[in-house]
Amino acid sequence: MAMASAPDEDFGIRPLVRSLPMVLLRARETSMQLFRPMLSDYDLTEQQWRVLRVLAARQKPLDVGRLAAATFLLAPSLSRILVNLEARQLVERQTAPEDQRRSLIELSEAGGELVNLVAPRSEAIYRRVEERFGADRLQALLVELHELADLDPSLPDTNGSNSNTATNGNSNTSAESKET
Numbered sequence: 001m002a003m004a005s006a007p008d009e010d011f012g013i014r015p016l017v018r019s020l021p022m023v024l025l026r027a028r029e030t031s032m033q034l035f036r037p038m039l040s041d042y043d044l045t046e047q048q049w050r051v052l053r054v055l056a057a058r059q060k061p062l063d064v065g066r067l068a069a070a071t072f073l074l075a076p077s078l079s080r081i082l083v084n085l086e087a088r089q090l091v092e093r094q095t096a097p098e099d100q101r102r103s104l105i106e107l108s109e110a111g112g113e114l115v116n117l118v119a120p121r122s123e124a125i126y127r128r129v130e131e132r133f134g135a136d137r138l139q140a141l142l143v144e145l146h147e148l149a150d151l152d153p154s155l156p157d158t159n160g161s162n163s164n165t166a167t168n169g170n171s172n173t174s175a176e177s178k179e180t
Contacts, residue, residue, distance in 0.1 A: 034129065038121050042114065047073060047081055049118070052090060052107065056115040061104035063096065090114060 016022050032046055039049050050071045055062065062070070068078045082105060085091040090111035096102035107115070130138055 031129075034125050035122065038118070038125065041121075042118055044118075045081075047071070047077065048085060051078070051081055051085060052111055052115055055091065055105065055107040056112065061094065061106040063102050063104055067105055085111070 035049075036046065039046060044052070050073070051067065054067065054070045058070075064075070064078065064082075068075050071078065073081065082091060082093070086093060088110075089108055091105055092108045094104050094106075096104050
């Protein structure tokens with residue numbers, strides 16, 4: 001016999017509409033729906049754009065580990081993305097002079113040209129969001145989200161011990177997150 005469905009409160013958990021992770025995922029999906037068609041016009045995935053965007057913001061080579069952290073990508077995914085971007089000559093890889101085991105990634109000239117081509121359309125989307133949502137509200141939301149992102153991830157759990165669970169193994173400083 002199937003169990004009758006019960007409201008979230010019956011399980012002692014907040015309703016989904018008040019679940020921070022669920023609302024953040026919904027907002028992320030809504031915002032990405034605005035950008036995906038534009039990125040598709042340039043044959044870019046959102047993850048590829050994230051890599052190009054971070055490299056453009058840094059304006060210097062980054063080692064793969066720092067690039068993974070700054071783009072919130074797992075190393076195996078980033079590795080596949082870099083192979084694709086290298087084949088398209090949008091990024092360049094070089095060996096770190098101080099450690100031959102490390103690779104440094106930087107935006108190529110063609111990658112920089114592509115970022116410059118995409119940027120005005122990306123900014124036009126931001127202007128539409130500001131028109132619909134409000135520029136001041138968007139700025140306030142971004143400030144609040146940065147503060148939320150800067151919270152110590154080892155919040156004490158209900159029994160007083162520290163819950164130090166890593167989401168994807170990437171650590172990110174507030175300076176890194178504010179640049180991307």
